[in-house]
Structure formats: C-alpha cells, structure tokens
Amino acid sequence: MKTKIVQIGNSHGIRLPKPLLDQAGLDGEVELDVRDGEIVIRRITSPRHGWAKAAQNMATHGDDAMLDPPVPTHFDEEEWEW
Numbered sequence: 001m002k003t004k005i006v007q008i009g010n011s012h013g014i015r016l017p018k019p020l021l022d023q024a025g026l027d028g029e030v031e032l033d034v035r036d037g038e039i040v041i042r043r044i045t046s047p048r049h050g051w052a053k054a055a056q057n058m059a060t061h062g063d064d065a066m067l068d069p070p071v072p073t074h075f076d077e078e079e080w081e082w
Contacts, residue, residue, distance in 0.1 A: 001020070005012050021027070026043060033040045058064040 001017075003014050003016075005014055016026075024041075024043075026041065029044050030041050031044050033042070055064065
C-alpha cells in the first residue's frame with residue numbers, strides 16, 4: 001500500500017487506514033523505532049504481558065509446584081510475626 005508523507009505543523013506524518021491498524025492490533029499509544037532504514041511501528045506491551053494467563057495455565061495443568069522445598073531462615077524462625 002502506498003501513501004504520502006504530509007506536513008503536520010512543523011512535523012510530518014502519514015495517514016494509516018483503520019483496517020490496517022486493526023489488522024496490526026494497533027490502538028492508542030505505539031512505539032516507533034528505526035531499523036535498517038525502515039520505521040517500525042509496534043504495540044507497547046508491558047514487560048510481563050501474558051504472565052497472568054501463563055500462571056493460570058500452569059495451575060490448571062499442575063505445573064506450578066515449587067522447584068525447591070522452602071528453607072526457613074533465622075528471620076522466619078525468630079523475627080517474623082503475624
């Protein structure tokens with residue numbers, strides 16, 4: 001798809017068709033980056049995006065057990081109060 005760069009105040013921009021934005025899943029704020037002479041537009045995701053769903057899936061499949069048994073510390077035994 002071709003489009004033209006247009007003047008917007010002191011800046012320049014392009015118009016992105018809604019179907020293209022919908023197909024890419026872009027809405028609200030986006031992140032821009034330049035790579036190898038190309039401008040890349042991508043969704044902003046949190047660093048832990050998808051972790052809650054992954055934890056739910058692990059619990060459903062019984063994959064959320066502790067790897068090592070808990071080891072009480074001096075703090076746990078003598079200083080901690082409920």
